[in-house]
Amino acid sequence: MEFEFVEKKELKEKPKENLGFGKYFTDYMFVMDYTEDKGWHNKKIIPYGDITVNPSTMVLHYAQETFEGLKAYKGKDGKIYLFRPYMNAKRFKNSNERMCMPEVSEELFVDSIKELVKVEKDWIPEGEGESLYIRPFMFADEESLGVHVAKSYKFLVILSPVGAYYPEGVNPIKIYVEDEYVRASVGGTGFVKCGGNYAASLIGQKKAEKLGYTQVLWLDGIHRKYVEEVGSMNAMFLIDDTVVTAPIEGTVLPGVTRDSIMTLLKDFGYKVEEKHMHIDELMKAGREGRLKEAFGTGTAAVISPIGELYYKGEEVIVNDFKTGELTQKLYDTLTGIQWATKDDKYKWREEV
Ligand code: COI
Numbered sequence: 151m152e153f154e155f156v157e158k159k160e161l162k163e164k165p166k167e168n169l170g171f172g173k174y175f176t177d178y179m180f181v182m183d184y185t186e187d188k189g190w191h192n193k194k195i196i197p198y199g200d201i202t203v204n205p206s207t208m209v210l211h212y213a214q215e216t217f218e219g220l221k222a223y224k225g226k227d228g229k230i231y232l233f234r235p236y237m238n239a240k241r242f243k244n245s246n247e248r249m250c251m252p253e254v255s256e257e258l259f260v261d262s263i264k265e266l267v268k269v270e271k272d273w274i275p276e277g278e279g280e281s282l283y284i285r286p287f288m289f290a291d292e293e294s295l296g297v298h299v300a301k302s303y304k305f306l307v308i309l310s311p312v313g314a315y316y317p318e319g320v321n322p323i324k325i326y327v328e329d330e331y332v333r334a335s336v337g338g339t340g341f342v343k344c345g346g347n348y349a350a351s352l353i354g355q356k357k358a359e360k361l362g363y364t365q366v367l368w369l370d371g372i373h374r375k376y377v378e379e380v381g382s383m384n385a386m387f388l389i390d391d392t393v394v395t396a397p398i399e400g401t402v403l404p405g406v407t408r409d410s411i412m413t414l415l416k417d418f419g420y421k422v423e424e425k426h427m428h429i430d431e432l433m434k435a436g437r438e439g440r441l442k443e444a445f446g447t448g449t450a451a452v453i454s455p456i457g458e459l460y461y462k463g464e465e466v467i468v469n470d471f472k473t474g475e476l477t478q479k480l481y482d483t484l485t486g487i488q489w490a491t492k493d494d495k496y497k498w499r500e501e502v
Contacts, residue, residue, distance in 0.1 A: 152193065153193035156195070158177055162177055170313060171313070172283065172285075176310070177197060177273075178198055179199075179308045181193075181304065182305050183304055184305065186301050198308065208291070208300045211295060212297055213344070213349075214300055216246055218287070219343075220235055221281040221282060221283055225490030232499075233449075234406050234410065235259075237406045239259040245343050246288065259286065260500075262305075264502050273311055274311070279452075281311075282310070283309065285307070291304045314452075315448075320453075321455070322456060324456075325358075325380065325444075326363035326460050328354040329461065333378065334402075341398065365446070366380065376426040377426075377427045378402050384447050385447075386411065388442045389440050390435075392420070393423070394423050394427050395422070395424055396425075397424040398424070405447055405448055406449060407448050407449055407453075410496075429461055436466030436467075442476075444456035444469075452484065453477060
């Protein structure tokens with residue numbers, strides 16, 4: 151890929167500890183522009199910094215915005231890896247199609263990330279559980295107030311050295327099951343990684359936090375009965391000897407980690423069922439002690455154990471609020487592949 155490199159005079163000091171999630175940003179970012187006549191052009195790696203937009207810029211009004219999330223890892227073999235970046239590229243393509251935004255080819259998507267990560271390789275943190283979070287995103291930058299599909303866009307990639315997503319680290323989190331608000335419905339944008347989905351979910355998140363819970367478990371948009379996903383990750387439940395998760399039918403985000411974990415689970419000999427599970431069935435399994443483990447999966451969250459579910463006044467504690475054996479094994483296997491301490495039998499690592 152041809153691009154212009156605009157060098158920065160003075161580099162930032164890199165944070166040493168307490169990285170948290172999305173608090174620090176590297177020295178450079180990738181940018182490119184789209185217009186109908188030129189397609190994607192003006193590809194550059196430039197110093198990370200503010201971008202100015204006109205007040206009439208369409209994304210500020212009508213929210214044509216999509217994004218992705220993936221990570222770069224410093225492998226124990228000294229190489230730099232991405233994890234299944236072509237899956238993110240495909241999902242980005244699907245998101246953009248739904249939002250009437252232009253396609254970024256899979257090659258261009260992955261190349262822009264690789265070039266930026268190469269420039270910023272010294273920013274990949276090497277502490278336990280740390281990685282370089284990659285946030286590619288696109289937005290409509292046409293200046294107009296008419297409601298229509300925008301004619302011009304910007305695509306950027308920014309990088310952030312991160313540790314654990316939740317303040318709990320890899321310890322169990324408490325989940326609030328939302329029964330009033332809705333995150334997505336069939337025919338909408340639930341499967342799309344667009345800012346609007348997250349904006350609409352904040353009210354549930356706010357409510358959960360106020361009640362002392364870390365995250366929201368969303369139910370389906372029609373009956374408000376069937377378990378879908380958690381705001382920042384897909385959710386899985388080990389009930390008896392079967393792992394249950396919601397199917398990908400338009401309302402749930404098709405997670406790269408979700409897909410990877412389902413592959414690992416089948417390999418470990420577990421039954422995996424993608425089904426519309428009624429919330430009463432889940433709570434009953436919890437009451438009867440048949441809900442052995444519960445966890446969320448996501449790029450940012452990795453594998454996050456769920457220690458408690460709260461629904462309509464009832465609390466169910468999962469596995470004595472401890473990280474389960476299966477959850478731990480999945481975490482160790484997945485991160486082992488990501489940090490190259492384990493064999494990559496599925497060919498998920500992509501060297502930068
Ligand atoms: C991710 O896991 O990459 C996400 O995008 C979730 C959240 C941080 C928005």
